[in-house]
Amino acid sequence: MTVSVTFCGAAGGVTGSCYLLQTDHGNILVDCGMFQGSKTVRELNYGPFPFEAKDVAAVLLTHAHIDHSGLLPKLVKAGFDKSIFATDPTCDLLTYMLPDSGYIQESEVERLNRRNARRGRPEVEPIYTRKDAEHTLTRLKTVDYHEWQEVLPGVGARFWDAGHLLGSASIEVEIASNKVDGKPTRLLFSGDLGTGEAVFNDVPEAPSGLDYLFVETTYGDRNRPEISDDERRAMLGKEVRDALKAGGNLIVPSFAVARTQELLVDFAYLFNRGELPEANVFVDSPLAQRATEVFAKHLDRSDANALSHPKFHMVPDVEASKQLANVTSGAIIISASGMCDAGRIRYHLKNNLWRPNSTVLLVGFQAAGSFGSVLQRGAKRVRIHGEEIEVRARIRTLDVYSGHADQEMLLRWTKDRLPVSRRIFLTHGEQGARAAFEQALIAQGIPANQISLPMLDETVALQKGGVKAIVPTPRISGEELSRDDWHNLYAGTVTALSEKLRSLKTDTERRDILEKVLRDIGSV
Numbered sequence: 001m002t003v004s005v006t007f008c009g010a011a012g013g014v015t016g017s018c019y020l021l022q023t024d025h026g027n028i029l030v031d032c033g034m035f036q037g038s039k040t041v042r043e044l045n046y047g048p049f050p051f052e053a054k055d056v057a058a059v060l061l062t063h064a065h066i067d068h069s070g071l072l073p074k075l076v077k078a079g080f081d082k083s084i085f086a087t088d089p090t091c092d093l094l095t096y097m098l099p100d101s102g103y104i105q106e107s108e109v110e111r112l113n114r115r116n117a118r119r120g121r122p123e124v125e126p127i128y129t130r131k132d133a134e135h136t137l138t139r140l141k142t143v144d145y146h147e148w149q150e151v152l153p154g155v156g157a158r159f160w161d162a163g164h165l166l167g168s169a170s171i172e173v174e175i176a177s178n179k180v181d182g183k184p185t186r187l188l189f190s191g192d193l194g195t196g197e198a199v200f201n202d203v204p205e206a207p208s209g210l211d212y213l214f215v216e217t218t219y220g221d222r223n224r225p226e227i228s229d230d231e232r233r234a235m236l237g238k239e240v241r242d243a244l245k246a247g248g249n250l251i252v253p254s255f256a257v258a259r260t261q262e263l264l265v266d267f268a269y270l271f272n273r274g275e276l277p278e279a280n281v282f283v284d285s286p287l288a289q290r291a292t293e294v295f296a297k298h299l300d301r302s303d304a305n306a307l308s309h310p311k312f313h314m315v316p317d318v319e320a321s322k323q324l325a326n327v328t329s330g331a332i333i334i335s336a337s338g339m340c341d342a343g344r345i346r347y348h349l350k351n352n353l354w355r356p357n358s359t360v361l362l363v364g365f366q367a368a369g370s371f372g373s374v375l376q377r378g379a380k381r382v383r384i385h386g387e388e389i390e391v392r393a394r395i396r397t398l399d400v401y402s403g404h405a406d407q408e409m410l411l412r413w414t415k416d417r418l419p420v421s422r423r424i425f426l427t428h429g430e431q432g433a434r435a436a437f438e439q440a441l442i443a444q445g446i447p448a449n450q451i452s453l454p455m456l457d458e459t460v461a462l463q464k465g466g467v468k469a470i471v472p473t474p475r476i477s478g479e480e481l482s483r484d485d486w487h488n489l490y491a492g493t494v495t496a497l498s499e500k501l502r503s504l505k506t507d508t509e510r511r512d513i514l515e516k517v518l519r520d521i522g523s524v
């Protein structure tokens with residue numbers, strides 16, 4: 001039998017990473033990530049997997065980020081009972097991240113069900129619970145970088161430092177039964193690739209001479225200027241000084257894991273050097289607090305010490321988080337989620353977006369359709385928890401903390417993997433980003449017929465002469481994966497209408513508009 005690969009996520013989008021490898025020796029998943037972004041995309045998390053969970057014989061996990069690991073508890077709940085291979089720091093991070101994610105699923109569904117009950121709609125079930133997540137942790141099997149692991153009889157895997165996050169890996173897989181020129185087939189999954197410049201990470205490493213290469217392309221269409229630690233800190237310092245000068249709070253939506261700790265280390269540095277007035281920094285995310293402990297355990301002493309600066313306050317509970325609503329100026333509040341779609345950050349945005357002296361500083365990638373992307377585009381009014389809020393705060397973006405390699409770095413990494421005898425698959429990028437990266441590879445002399453841009457749910461048979469694509473039946477279209485969905489449009493329409501009504505002079509004009517809308521949709 002030939003080996004086949006199905007792209008069950010992060011194909012034409014950046015979230016839901018999941019490859020299904022079908023081999024003679026059994027089925028293997030590489031990552032099992034959660035979909036994030038627009039509601040339409042997130043609904044994929046509730047539907048069935050495009051494969052049988054109980055037929056999966058092993059999982060290889062590149063790193064702990066939820067868009068790579070977040071559906072593991074769903075997999076276990078659906079009957080998977082084998083091993084999940086991951087590095088030691090990844091396992092440590094998952095110990096907190098998966099139960100936290102289970103808790104988020106439970107509380108979001110609880111709120112949704114309260115709303116559904118009032119609207120007369122049926123109840124929904126959480127994707128998984130905290131308990132499912134805790135049960136999943138018992139499946140973890142720790143691996144070391146550089147050492148071959150027997151994943152199944154006949155399938156070996158080796159983890160390489162991807163320089164993207166504590167414990168992150170690119171994973172090399174060797175399949176004995178499938179031969180290329182008489183030798184076992186060699187595949188390499190990049191996972192997410194780091195920049196080699198980030199606060200805590202090393203330069204990505206991996207082997208060369210492969211048969212099939214799977215490369216992430218998050219920033220496949222852009223290059224960021226290289227900046228030093230001092231330059232990055234100076235830019236952060238300027239944003240913070242400006243925010244404090246404006247007189248309100250500084251709200252920083254941040255991924256709980258890695259980004260928060262990078263920011264803390266930079267804040268400590270700026271405070272200690274007197275380059276910033278020592279403002280109170282509140283870390284309001286239980287997960288960020290646990291993750292900070294994991295980082296302190298795995299980092300060098302100086303970085304680990306910086307994480308416990310006396311001006312850093314870990315917000316202990318929901319009550320203390322609510323108390324922060326009374327602070328109207330001079331506080332720096334770091335909270336999750338990084339794309340502003342869930343978690344305590346929603347409350348801080350609700351309390352601060354309408355204040356003209358507040359600042360929101362976006363320091364992470366904002367996927368299409370996410371609430372953060374709506375703010376970034378300059379929305380004047382938004383809806384949070386069903387409430388309409390006017391955006392008067394300063395919205396700023398600081399794009400210097402990316403954990404992802406840019407185009408030039410991706411090119412260099414890919415060229416270092418050559419030769420690739422059969423095919424290079426471009427994944428984990430929105431359509432424009434991976435198309436641009438494809439052109440960049442072609443410009444470097446890689447033949448166009450050696451590069452594939454697979455669609456969501458596409459299956460390809462890895463065989464002589466390249467690959468054979470098996471007609472895909474995607475759960476949602478490529479377009480839906482990387483654009484605002486109708487829920488975004490609906491929220492925009494409602495706020496635009498209310499803005500229009502308020503701008504009109506007379507009630508007669510208001511009535512005219514409303515009657516016209518109702519006529520157009522056939523309601524009168």
Ligand SMILES: [Zn+2]
Pocket residue numbers: 063065068164165192
């Ligand atoms: Zn990642």
